[in-house]
Amino acid sequence: MTTVTDQFLPPQKPSEAVSGVTVRLAGDSGDGMQLLGTQLTNTSALAGNDVATFPDFPAEIRAPVGTRAGVSGFQVQFSAEQIFTPGDGVDALVVMNPAALVTNIGDLKKSGILIINSDSFGPKDLKLAKLDTNPLEDGTIEPYRSIKVSMSKMTLAAVEETGLSTKFAGRCKNFFAMGLVFWLYGRDVEPTLRFIEKKFSKKPEVAEANRRALKAGWNYGETTEDFASTYQVPKAELTPGTYRNVMGNQALAWGLVAASKLSKKELFLGSYPITPASDILHELSKHKNFGVRTFQAEDEIAAICSAIGAAFGGAMALTTSSGPGIALKGEGLGLALMLELPMLIVDVQRGGPSTGLPTKTEQSDLMMMMYGRNGESPLPIIAARSPSDCFMTAIEAWRVAVKFMTPVIIMSDGYIANGAEPWRIPDVSELPEIKVTHPAGAVEGEEFLPYSRNEDLARPWAVPGTPGLMHRVGGLEKQDGTGNVSYDPDNHQKMVQTRAEKVARVADFVDPIEVEGSDSGTLLISWGGTYGACHTAMKQAVAEGVSVGHVHCRWVSPFPANLGDVIAKYDRVLVAELNSGQLLTLLKSTYLVDAKGLNKVKGKPFQVSEVVDALKAISK
Amino acid sequence: MNAELPVLKAADFASDQDVRWCPGCGDYSILAQMKKVLAQTGASQENTVFISGIGCSSRFPYYMNTYGMHSIHGRAPAFASGLKSTRPELDVWVITGDGDALSIGGNHFMHIIRRNMDVNIVLFNNAIYGLTKGQYSPTSKQGAVTKSTPRGSIDFPLNPLSIAIAAEATFVARSIDTNIKHLVKTLTRASEHKGTSLIEVYQNCNIFNDGIWDYAKGKDTKDKSTVVLEHGQPLVFDGGSKGIRLNGFAPEIVDVVDDDHEGLLVHDEKSPSNQLAFLLSRMRHPEFPEPIGVFRAVERATYDDQINDQVDDARAEQQEGDLTKLFNSGDTWTVE
Ligand code: SF4
Numbered sequence: 006m007t008t009v010t011d012q013f014l015p016p017q018k019p020s021e022a023v024s025g026v027t028v029r030l031a032g033d034s035g036d037g038m039q040l041l042g043t044q045l046t047n048t049s050a051l052a053g054n055d056v057a058t059f060p061d062f063p064a065e066i067r068a069p070v071g072t073r074a075g076v077s078g079f080q081v082q083f084s085a086e087q088i089f090t091p092g093d094g095v096d097a098l099v100v101m102n103p104a105a106l107v108t109n110i111g112d113l114k115k116s117g118i119l120i121i122n123s124d125s126f127g128p129k130d131l132k133l134a135k136l137d138t139n140p141l142e143d144g145t146i147e148p149y150r151s152i153k154v155s156m157s158k159m160t161l162a163a164v165e166e167t168g169l170s171t172k173f174a175g176r177c178k179n180f181f182a183m184g185l186v187f188w189l190y191g192r193d194v195e196p197t198l199r200f201i202e203k204k205f206s207k208k209p210e211v212a213e214a215n216r217r218a219l220k221a222g223w224n225y226g227e228t229t230e231d232f233a234s235t236y237q238v239p240k241a242e243l244t245p246g247t248y249r250n251v252m253g254n255q256a257l258a259w260g261l262v263a264a265s266k267l268s269k270k271e272l273f274l275g276s277y278p279i280t281p282a283s284d285i286l287h288e289l290s291k292h293k294n295f296g297v298r299t300f301q302a303e304d305e306i307a308a309i310c311s312a313i314g315a316a317f318g319g320a321m322a323l324t325t326s327s328g329p330g331i332a333l334k335g336e337g338l339g340l341a342l343m344l345e346l347p348m349l350i351v352d353v354q355r356g357g358p359s360t361g362l363p364t365k366t367e368q369s370d371l372m373m374m375m376y377g378r379n380g381e382s383p384l385p386i387i388a389a390r391s392p393s394d395c396f397m398t399a400i401e402a403w404r405v406a407v408k409f410m411t412p413v414i415i416m417s418d419g420y421i422a423n424g425a426e427p428w429r430i431p432d433v434s435e436l437p438e439i440k441v442t443h444p445a446g447a448v449e450g451e452e453f454l455p456y457s458r459n460e461d462l463a464r465p466w467a468v469p470g471t472p473g474l475m476h477r478v479g480g481l482e483k484q485d486g487t488g489n490v491s492y493d494p495d496n497h498q499k500m501v502q503t504r505a506e507k508v509a510r511v512a513d514f515v516d517p518i519e520v521e522g523s524d525s526g527t528l529l530i531s532w533g534g535t536y537g538a539c540h541t542a543m544k545q546a547v548a549e550g551v552s553v554g555h556v557h558c559r560w561v562s563p564f565p566a567n568l569g570d571v572i573a574k575y576d577r578v579l580v581a582e583l584n585s586g587q588l589l590t591l592l593k594s595t596y597l598v599d600a601k602g603l604n605k606v607k608g609k610p611f612q613v614s615e616v617v618d619a620l621k622a623i624s625k
Numbered sequence: 626m627n628a629e630l631p632v633l634k635a636a637d638f639a640s641d642q643d644v645r646w647c648p649g650c651g652d653y654s655i656l657a658q659m660k661k662v663l664a665q666t667g668a669s670q671e672n673t674v675f676i677s678g679i680g681c682s683s684r685f686p687y688y689m690n691t692y693g694m695h696s697i698h699g700r701a702p703a704f705a706s707g708l709k710s711t712r713p714e715l716d717v718w719v720i721t722g723d724g725d726a727l728s729i730g731g732n733h734f735m736h737i738i739r740r741n742m743d744v745n746i747v748l749f750n751n752a753i754y755g756l757t758k759g760q761y762s763p764t765s766k767q768g769a770v771t772k773s774t775p776r777g778s779i780d781f782p783l784n785p786l787s788i789a790i791a792a793e794a795t796f797v798a799r800s801i802d803t804n805i806k807h808l809v810k811t812l813t814r815a816s817e818h819k820g821t822s823l824i825e826v827y828q829n830c831n832i833f834n835d836g837i838w839d840y841a842k843g844k845d846t847k848d849k850s851t852v853v854l855e856h857g858q859p860l861v862f863d864g865g866s867k868g869i870r871l872n873g874f875a876p877e878i879v880d881v882v883d884d885d886h887e888g889l890l891v892h893d894e895k896s897p898s899n900q901l902a903f904l905l906s907r908m909r910h911p912e913f914p915e916p917i918g919v920f921r922a923v924e925r926a927t928y929d930d931q932i933n934d935q936v937d938d939a940r941a942e943q944q945e946g947d948l949t950k951l952f953n954s955g956d957t958w959t960v961e
Contacts, residue, residue, distance in 0.1 A: 051958050196956055240960075249957045263948055273711050275703075293939035295946030298710055298932050303736040307703035310696065310733075314676070314707030317694060318715070322707065340697050429960075430952045469692035469708070469715055472671045477640070477686050479695025489642065490687065 013194050013223055020191060020235045025054075025084030027092030028186065031109045032101030032122075033070055034063060034077045037179035042079025043425075044183060044200065048192045049083035050250045050427050053240030056083045057537065058425045059091035059610065064280065064363040071125075071133030073104045083190075085239040089391070089537030091424065093612040097189070099182055101125060101156075104134035110145065119149040120185065122178065124157035152231040156181050156222075163221035164214035173211065177218035184222025191235050194219060246429040253392035253421035254281070256428060257351065258288035260399025261323065262295050267400065268407060268439035270321035271296035275311035277304055277330060280363040281419040282353040285325045305330040309337035309350070316346040317478070319443060319468035321403065323349035328357045328370050332377065338412065339378045340480045342504065345456075345464050347406035347413075349399075354418040354533075356608045365608025366420035368533050369584040374414050375562060375591070381501045383508045385409070386562040388416040390536035393428035395421065398559075400436065405511055407441045410463035416561075418583075420610045421534040442466070447473025456488040461514075462507040464488075509563050518556045518565035526552025527624045528575035530600070532561050532588055535611055539581055542616030549617075551624050561588065569596050579603055579623050581616055635660040638670065640690045646681060651802035651828035652749065656688055658805060659718075659747075662812040663691075673716045674708065676701045678725040681756045682749035682828070685720040699730025702737035705744045706928070713929040716816070717744040724754050727763040727783050738792040740928040741820040747812070748785055748825045749802075753834035771833075786906040786920060789823045790899050796822035797902060797920040802829060803842055807853075807917065814919055820927050840910055841917070850910050854918030859889035862914045869913075876908060894922045 028045065032038045039060055050056045059080040068075035082092035094114040100106040102125040113119060126141055140146060141153065160178040161171065169177075180201075187194055198216065205212035226232055251259070265272040276286045276299065290299040298320075302308035309324040316322035326334065331352045341348055354370045356362025374386050385405055389398040398415060406413040444465045447453055455476040456464050467474040476488060484491035485499055522529075522543045531539040536557050543555035556571055558564065572578060572592075578600035580589040586602040593600055603619040605611060638660040646652045663673065673691040677683035679698035686693030692715075696704045701719045709717050719737075726734045726748050737744065753771065754760040760773040764785065768777040789797050796818040800811040808826065815822035827838040840850040852862040852869065860869040861881055868881045868889040876890065893901060902921035909915060940946075 047956060051956055053958065053960065243960045245960050247953070247957050247959050249952070249955060259951065262946070262951070266946070266948055271711065273707060275707055292946060292951070293936045294943040295951075296936060296940075298936060300707065300710055300932070302703065302706075303732050306700060307706070307733050307736070310700040310703035311707030311710070313696075314694075314704035314709075315711045316707075317704070318708045318712040320707075320711040322711075336697050337700070344694075430957065433948045433952075469674050469712065470672055472669075475640075475670050475691050475693075477675075477689075477693035477695065479686070479693075480697055481695065 012220060014227070016188055016191055016227060016235045018227065018232065018234050020237045022237050022239060024086060024238070025082060025088065026096045026190065026236060026238055027080065027082040027094065028097045028099070029078055029080040029095045029109060029112065030099045030182070031076055031078040031105035032179070033105070034065070034068055034075045035070060036077070036101045037176070038077045038079050038101070041179045041183050042081055044197045045186060045192065046081050046425055047250055048187065048196050049081065049238075050248065051196055052193060054083035054085065054238050055088050055241040055243060056081060056250070056426060057088050057091045059420065060423045062364055069133070071102055071104055071130055073108050073134060076105050076108050078105070078109060083238055085241050087241060087243065089541050090610070090613055093614050097186070099186060101178070101182070102134065103130050103136055103140060106140050107134060107136065107145070113149055115148055117149055119146055119151040120182070121146070121151060121153045122156040122182070123153035124155050154185065154225065159221055159225065160218045163217045167210050167214040167217065169210060169214050174214060177214050180215045180218035181222035184219040185226050188223045188226030189232065189235055191237050194223070243427070244429060248427045248429055250425050251393050251396070251428040252423060252425045253389065253395045253417055254284035254353070254423070255288055256393050257389070257395035257399050257415070257417060258285050260396035261289065261349070262292050262297065263396070263436060264400045264403035264439060265295065265297070265321045267436055268321060268403060268441050270441060271298065273312060273315035273320040273322045274299045274325065275302050275308040275315070275322070276300070276325045277302050277308045279327045279330045281355055281422045282325045282327045282351065284422070285351065285353070305333040306337060309334040309341070312348055313337060313341050313344065313346065316341070316348040317344070317469070319466070323351060325351040325353070327353050327355050328373070329360060331370065331373060335378050338384070339380065339382050341412040342382050342384055343480050343483070344478045345410045347410055347466070349402055349406060349413055349415055351415045351417065353422045354416065356606070362608045364419065366418045366534065366610060367584060367606060367608060368418060368535070368582050369587065369606065370416065371561065371584065371587040374416060381505065383505050383562065384412055384414055385508055385511045385560065386414040386416060387560050388533040388558070389421060390533060390557060390559065392421050392424045392426045396428065400439070401515070404437065404439050405514065407439060408463065408514065409461050409507055409511060410466060411507060416533055418534045443468055444471065444474060446471055454486045454488070456483050456486050458503070461510060462503060511560065512563040512566040515560055515565070517567040518558065518571060520554045520556055520571060522547050522554045523552040524554055525574060525576070526554065527577045527579060527620060528572060529553055529555045529616070529620060530558065530578060530580045530588070530592065531555070532558040532582065535581055535583060538611035538613050538616055541613045542620060545613065545617050546620045551621055553620050553624065558588070561591070564595060572596050572598050577601070577623050579619060581611065581619070583610070633664050633670070635664045638663050638690050640688055642687050644688050645684065647832050649831040650681070651751065651830070652682060652685070654802045654805065655747070655749065655808065655826055655828065656685065658808045658812060659689070662809055662816060666813060666816055668716055672714065673718070675718045675720055676705045676708070677720040678730060679756070680722040680725045680754070681830070682720055682722040683725060699725050699728070700733055701725070702730065702733040702746070706737055706740070706742050709742050709744055709929045710932050713743065713933055719744055719746040721746060721748050723748065723750045723752060723764040723785070724762045727785055727788070735788065735792045738789050738794045738821050738823065741795055741925050743819055743821070743927040743929050745815045745822045746824070748823065749828040750785065750825050751828045751830035751834055752837055753830050755830045755833055759833035784906060785825050786823070787903060790903045790906055790921060793899070794823055794921060795820040795925050796922050798823070799825045799827070799915070799917055799920070801827045801838065801841055801917065811918065814922070818922060820925060841915060850914050851917045852914040854892045854894070854905070854916050854920065856892055856894045856919070859886040859891050861886065861889065876904060876913065878913065894919050897923065
């Protein structure tokens, strides 16, 4: 059996330079679209493009084959310019079956290319997609430049020599599609060949079949008359440095590991599996050589409680979850704030309420994180704005947690958790040091007061094992100073106010909010994972002559110290968020501002155009 | 035990807080015996941690001059698990009750036991909710008339020891609040056990459920209604006049004549199978004498040892984690 590794000839057809392209790959869950998307992302990033991705997959692990419910998509934008979103309209859509075609075609630009696996449009396939007519024939695809490719058959022919059964050979068709897309955009196949080599090292025949399919797809582009040219996306101008691709959950996990190193604290994660947060647990469990201990608890409650136990013992403790799990952790969160122990609570939001839309994105947990606990129980809340931003978000959250001796909530969402973008690898020596102190022992002649406070209102973190500092903590109200149980009315009021004041003071420690764009006219306010769409929309609106400024709340509790002053400078305020107006409500009640909301709850991120349209409408 | 350290007395383990249980409550005795046991076993104040949930018994940590956490209802095992996983050198005790451990905290109770986390769990069983003023609990008998069951409880009661044994417990024991000597002995055994130890203590709530354990405590009744377990010894009770033997898979009571113990069931707390321990846990008053003592004491790797071993192994095999190396793993590219 000869191998084909070295036979990818560079495209001979003329190539057209474009500044950026948005490609969406859609097929059945079992078709390997996520893999295809990841490979395209990596090779584009390695080619020096800026990239942003949006994987979109069903909650069911194996939804019925060929059905609309089973369609899995992956969108990637790669560009010669700095980009912040995976793109609005799709330039090239690859569909592997009828269900994928009808559920995705709406997002294809009129000028877009539609690449179709024409072998999967038989009567059975149409029936599975609940179609009465064949979209290849009924006019559905007419407005687009569609290219029908007999992918399944050509893949089988290409891998025939490897001796794989038809069933396994058929599975290589995503690599055929990959070859074709790679050819179309002049992408380097080397990283994918390396990937195949590594992934299938134990199954050389499968590796070889995939290589052949990739090659067949590539060659098809060169030989078919359907494509007159290829497209070239030049390198993006990015800040000099060494880059890699990161996904949000991975960047968050690495940020946590970094924070543990920077604070010389070993990390303990108590977690219960939940979509879309589980990848943080998976990633952290790999890094035991950093002193990371992961505890897969029996439930969400045990997950947070184990983390509180570890925090009591002096570890860098955290718990990770998503909406439904966070709802269960409410009582534990209340105790953590009563104990005034530093720890992190990560909420990777998904569509709600209840089980909601596990694999879709939303920002609808904000009010729960703000107020979803009994009693007066404010906590600092920081929200990551993009996949790579998760890294510094984790570090900043832990800095605040230990400085103020408080649990800190980190909010992410499904969109940034699973999305990927290039990340400039930081120089470790430039990362901030995180100072943590524990009292070393009893001071002669002084009573130890576990609830005494320093200038940040932080109490001492005295850990078990320290002689002379034995003390008891608990959920009953504390007497100021001693921490003993107290039912005294004035003491309770004082403690409630002190805990709130401590959270409020975080605003003076963290960076003030920065305005991007115009300093008068309309102010666009966003938080969390919608940064990219909002930032891009602001730039577009400004370019079109609309006076728009943009601020993005990294800390949503407390609000940045200068936010009120910034708001006062604008005539109109638009708050864009993927919920029914939660930040809007908070801003209105805090600043008495007549702000308007741009709200969307479709389980999908904002399109840039939606935000631009709203900005234009409000600015009229 | 370190000979150079000053020897602590039971009183040294008392905190400065006033004990606030009802006068006459069985909790007082358990508190007193616990302090005694810590002193006798050479425990240190700073390396001992008491973690409790919610309920009368869960006020316990406030009264101990050690580290402590009065946590939330039912979850004490979870807090203890996080603490012990990161600080395996600490002596961690969980104080819980029948409602706390078996109702709201049933899940955590089962899981800490199957993981064999090296903590000692003392379950104060008074078969009632005391702190909330007298509702029936998961160990209340059917028919129990309480504030929430005026026509009698219809819930079938749980047996804490059977649950623990089914959850693969490595140490299971039962004692009685007023049986001071036995309680001290049992707590001592538990503290010496490596792995999760569960001690069920029959505790009298003289306010809401007074006297439910009288049969096991009363001078005239206790010999007839309890059988003291001793490893390697036959099960005899009632002043040596009665014994337990197996009839097929079922225990039965037989008369013992002339100290002839031939054919009697011999206790084996180290039996690799948990069947004997389970069978003993099913012996309930009034059909049988209820076993008192150590039902099961076997060895199995603890969770806290293993989670720390994995970290040590990873460090030995992969070297201490290096951030720069981690960030640069996989494909990277340089922008000039
Ligand atoms: S209510 Fe019962 S258990 Fe609670 S302190 Fe009083 S006597 Fe003890």
